[in-house]
Amino acid sequence: MTVVTAALPQAxxxxxxxxxxxxxxxxxxxxxxTAAAVFAPTLSPYDPEDTVADPFxxxxxxxxxxxxxxxxxxxxxxxxxxxxSLTIGFxxxxxxxxxxxxxxxxxxxxxxxxxxxxMRAVDLVLVIPxxxxxxxxxxxxxxxxxxxxxxxxxxxxxxxARVIRAQVLSVKSLDYIEAALALGSRTAxxxxxxxxxxxxxxxxxQFILAASNAILIxxxxxxxxxxxxxxxxxxxxxxxxxxxxxxISGAWVWWVLPPGFLITAATLGFAFVGYSLEEIFNPKxxxxxxxxxx
Amino acid sequence: xxxxxxxKGAQYLLVLVLTIAxxxxxxxxxxxxxxxxxxxxxxxxxxxxQRTQLYALYGLDQPQWRQFATYVANxxxxxxxxxxxxxxPIAAMIGERLPWTLLLVGISLAxxxxxxxxxxxxxxxxxxxxxxxxxxxxxMFFESVPSFWLGMILIAVFAAGLGWFPIFGxxxxxxALSGWPLLLDRARHLVLPLVTLTCITVPGTFLIMxxxxxxxxxxRYITTARAKGVAERAVLRRHAVRNALLPVSTVFMLNLxxxxxxxxxxxxxxSYPGIGRLLYEAxxxxxxxxxQGTFFIITISVIAANIVSDLLYPLIDPRVRQx
Numbered sequence: 162m163t164v165v166t167a168a169l170p171q172a173x174x175x176x177x178x179x180x181x182x183x184x185x186x187x188x189x190x191x192x193x194x195t196a197a198a199v200f201a202p203t204l205s206p207y208d209p210e211d212t213v214a215d216p217f218x219x220x221x222x223x224x225x226x227x228x229x230x231x232x233x234x235x236x237x238x239x240x241x242x243x244x245x246s247l248t249i250g251f252x253x254x255x256x257x258x259x260x261x262x263x264x265x266x267x268x269x270x271x272x273x274x275x276x277x278x279x280m281r282a283v284d285l286v287l288v289i290p291x292x293x294x295x296x297x298x299x300x301x302x303x304x305x306x307x308x309x310x311x312x313x314x315x316x317x318x319x320x321x322a323r324v325i326r327a328q329v330l331s332v333k334s335l336d337y338i339e340a341a342l343a344l345g346s347r348t349a350x351x352x353x354x355x356x357x358x359x360x361x362x363x364x365x366x367q368f369i370l371a372a373s374n375a376i377l378i379x380x381x382x383x384x385x386x387x388x389x390x391x392x393x394x395x396x397x398x399x400x401x402x403x404x405x406x407x408x409i410s411g412a413w414v415w416w417v418l419p420p421g422f423l424i425t426a427a428t429l430g431f432a433f434v435g436y437s438l439e440e441i442f443n444p445k446x447x448x449x450x451x452x453x454x455x
Numbered sequence: 456x457x458x459x460x461x462x463k464g465a466q467y468l469l470v471l472v473l474t475i476a477x478x479x480x481x482x483x484x485x486x487x488x489x490x491x492x493x494x495x496x497x498x499x500x501x502x503x504x505q506r507t508q509l510y511a512l513y514g515l516d517q518p519q520w521r522q523f524a525t526y527v528a529n530x531x532x533x534x535x536x537x538x539x540x541x542x543x544p545i546a547a548m549i550g551e552r553l554p555w556t557l558l559l560v561g562i563s564l565a566x567x568x569x570x571x572x573x574x575x576x577x578x579x580x581x582x583x584x585x586x587x588x589x590x591x592x593x594x595m596f597f598e599s600v601p602s603f604w605l606g607m608i609l610i611a612v613f614a615a616g617l618g619w620f621p622i623f624g625x626x627x628x629x630x631a632l633s634g635w636p637l638l639l640d641r642a643r644h645l646v647l648p649l650v651t652l653t654c655i656t657v658p659g660t661f662l663i664m665x666x667x668x669x670x671x672x673x674x675r676y677i678t679t680a681r682a683k684g685v686a687e688r689a690v691l692r693r694h695a696v697r698n699a700l701l702p703v704s705t706v707f708m709l710n711l712x713x714x715x716x717x718x719x720x721x722x723x724x725x726s727y728p729g730i731g732r733l734l735y736e737a738x739x740x741x742x743x744x745x746x747q748g749t750f751f752i753i754t755i756s757v758i759a760a761n762i763v764s765d766l767l768y769p770l771i772d773p774r775v776r777q778x
Contacts (some may be wrong), residue, residue, distance in 0.1 A: 281466065288470050290757050292716025293734060297750045300738050301481050301492075373599070380601045381720050385735055399604060403724070409622060413611040420603035427598035 180437045187433025192428050198243035205237035209393055210310050217412065226415045227439075229398075230405045235360045237420055238393050245394040246427060249310055249379045254372035256314025261321030261371075262357075264332045268322070269329025270352050280326070286319040292381060299387040306389040309382060321367035325360050366438035373431030380424045395420040463765050466646070467758045474754045478524050478747045483519075488513065492743040508643050537749035545748035549730060552605075553752070555625055556729035559645065563652040564710070570662025571705055576696050578661070581666030590661070598658035602717050606651040606724035613647060620647050623726035648725045656714055663706045668699040701772055704764065711760045715753055 180188065197204060206224075207213045212232040213224075220227045226235040268279035295312055302308040332338065333356070341351050382388055383396025384403065398420045402408065407416040482492035490509055501509070510516050514525055529536070535545035539661055574594075578587045597605075614622040621627065625644050632640055671677065680690045719731030726732065730749055737745035 184627040225465065240479055281469070284466055285470055288466070288757065288761065289474070290712040290714060290715045290753050292713075293731075293750050293753045296719070296734060297477075297481070297746055300743070300746050313709070325586060374634050377599070377601060381603065384601070384603050385720065385723065385738065387738065396601075398609070399601075403603075403607065408607040409615045412609065413615075417604070417607050417611065421601060421608070424604065425596070425599050429595065432595060432599055 180434070181346065184437030187435075187437065190430030191434065193405060194248065194423070194427050194430065198247050201241045201244055205240040207234040207237040209233055209237040209241045219412075220415050226419055227412065227418065235398070235416060235419070238398050238421060239395065242393050242395045242398060242420070243423070243427075245306075245389070246379060246393045246396070247422070248377055249306070249313070249394065250372045250427070250431070251297045252310045253313035253317065253375035253379070254368050256310065257317035257371045257375070258321055258364055258368040260315065260318035261367065262325055262360070264318065264322040265325025266329055266352055266356060266360070267304035269326040270348070270356055273375060276326075279301075279322070279331050283319045283322050286316065291316060292378075295382060296385065296387065299352050299382055304387050304389055306392055308309050309379060309387075311387060312382075313378050316430060317371050317378075318375055321364070324367055326365060328360045328363050329356055332356055338453075362442040363439070366434075366435050367440055369431050369438060370435035373428045373435060376424065376427050376431065395424050456460040459769075460765065463762075467761065470754065470758060473529060474751060475530065478521055478751060482743060529767050530751070535751065536733060536744045538742055538745045545745055548733060548745065549748060549752050552728055552730045552733045553756075555727060556715075556718055556722070556731060557756075559648055559652060559722070559727065559729060560714055562645075563649055563656060563718075564707075564714055565652045566629075566649075567656035567710075568660055568703070568707055569713075571657045572664045572696075572700060574657070575661040576668050576691070577702075578701065579672060579699075580691060580695075582669065587665075591665070594658040594661045597654050598662075600655065601722045602651060602655045603724045605654060606648070606721050610724070611650055620644075625728050634767075644727075648721050648727050651721050651724075652714065652717055658712065659706060659710055659713070660703060662702055664699060664703050668738045671695050671699045674698075704768060704771055707764060713756050715757060716753025 210233070213234050214228045214232050216228055216230050218224055218228040218232075224234050224236065226239070227319040229235055229238065264279050264283070268276040294314060298312045299308065302312065338355055341355055342348075346354075357443060376422055379388065380396035380399070381396060383394050383401050388394055388397045388398055388400070390397075399417065401415070402416045402420075490506070490513070495656055512596060514522050517525075533546055535721075537543065538545055538548060578590050610622055614620045615769050621644050623645070625641065626632075626637075627640050627644075630640075646688075677690060677694055680694050681687075715731070719734055720725070720732035722729040723735040730753060734749040734753075735747065735751060736742075
């Protein structure tokens with residue numbers, strides 16, 4: 162999906178390193194969801210894999226969100242689903258940012274034909290229709306936890322690479338980099354010791370935005386039946402709700418609404434934090450949104 | 456200008472080559488016999504002689520480069536092979552489905568671009584106002600909502616619940632309609648998928664327009680225009696919006712791939728008979744040739760749309776013409 166650098170309400174320059182209300186809302190959302198994932202065994206009333214009641218039950222005191230088509234407790238499914246959805250989001254984003262940072266660093270610092278080739282690759286990845294390509298890859302590789310992560314990871318790196326490259330270009334011309342090179346440091350050492358630390362905060366912002374993206378993509382893949390069949394994510398709960406036509410009966414209120422809200426909450430949480438961090442760490446956005454643009 | 460086109464052209468050619476190569480390599484790279492992916496999973500039950508026959512039929516006994524040449528030649532003639540689920544030519548299956556997707560994606564893209572640009576321009580102009588923050592919040596929300604879920608909710612409320620719209624499909628089955636009733640029937644089926652796809656597409660355009668407008672409003676020529684007494688509305692329309700639209704047209708292109716992907720999921724939810732639904736059905740049936748053919752056609756469409764917008768771009772941005 163297109164993630165566009167949003168312009169969030171600007172904090173005054175003095176408070177540059179505070180997250181702002183939007184950022185903290187994001188943090189709060191993420192803390193709550195992560196806590197649910199960590200304490201899932203304590204929090205959830207049942208084992209999500211166990212058949213604990215009759216199928217298709219409406220919400221009751223024993224099952225606050227009813228039961229699914231095989232009599233599993235939906236609330237427990239959702240609490241445990243946080244583990245799968247968040248883990249996939251994190252790991253896929255980590256792979257994407259790993260690739261994106263290396264590509265951005267190398268392309269930006271070395272310049273020349275290396276830069277041209279790598280940036281062409283970025284353009285290429287951005288042109289190819291994203292979800293159909295994922296469906297193709299997932300269909301061939303087969304649905305599994307790691308395949309999903311790898312597929313998302315190797316397709317989400319392009320935008321971070323571009324943003325990080327831009328940052329590298331502006332860092333490269335700074336005096337201390339030139340000084341290090343003049344002193345005879347090897348290129349690799351300069352990149353790792355001097356350039357990388359300068360782009361790391363921005364990479365963090367990009368990582369969080371990529372995680373937001375990855376959670377949404379995982380949900381779509383799981384919904385299309387290409388998710389890991391042995392792990393219950395929020396997307397796969399919706400997959401079964403769709404297959405059993407829950408949205409045509411009244412069951413959508415407890416079977417379809419809650420998982421969607423959770424996916425949205427996680428995606429929004431990451432996006433809020435990511436955009437806020439980007440606003441803080443991306444000097445270009447600061448300059449654009451500084452007093453001059455007001 | 457010609458360098459601009461040459462660069463773009465080379466890029467699309469590369470995408471095309473990559474797509475073809477991927478389609479060629481994937482079935483041959485997977486563990487087990489490529490026959491499974493080319494002719495269906497039933498090949499496990501065949502006798503060795505039958506297998507050899509099939510190998511020859513699919514040209515798998517020939518050297519790789521030869522296979523690739525044949526593959527490309529077939530593609531060039533528009534032959535995408537046969538569905539092993541239905542035994543029908545894939546090109547024909549796609550031909551039936553493509554118009555529906557074009558209808559859905561085309562209208563939705565136009566609506567979303569117009570709405571996103573207009574809303575974004577106003578938001579930037581009234582920066583920090585309740586309107587600005589409100590639309591920004593709504594845009595962030597819709598950018599984070601899973602499209603299929605939005606579709607399911609719309610079906611539950613407006614189709615199954617209120618009964619205003621049909622639940623699935625692109626037309627009422629088993630009823631012979633013509634003229635206006637036919638058009639009305641098609642339109643009623645189109646509304647919910649269209650609304651879903653548009654809702655998730657608007658935020659991208661909105662956010663970039665708002666951002667671009669904010670930086671344009673900070674330019675000196677805007678101050679100049681205001682200083683020389685141009686009315687605020689005219690400043691906005693003649694000076695600000697025109698220039699702010701440039702990045703939007705770039706996002707428009709990037710959006711294409713995204714929108715087509717979004718359409719895949721949404722067509723699935725609404726059982727809308729487009730090419731995305733075909734892709735989904737093919738995945739369910741493990742009908743690999745159809746998955747490949749559909750992916751190929753989707754990529755071609757996105758490239759085609761990109762080329763059209765590239766050709767139009769110099770009309771919008773005079774600077775490109777001078778290069």
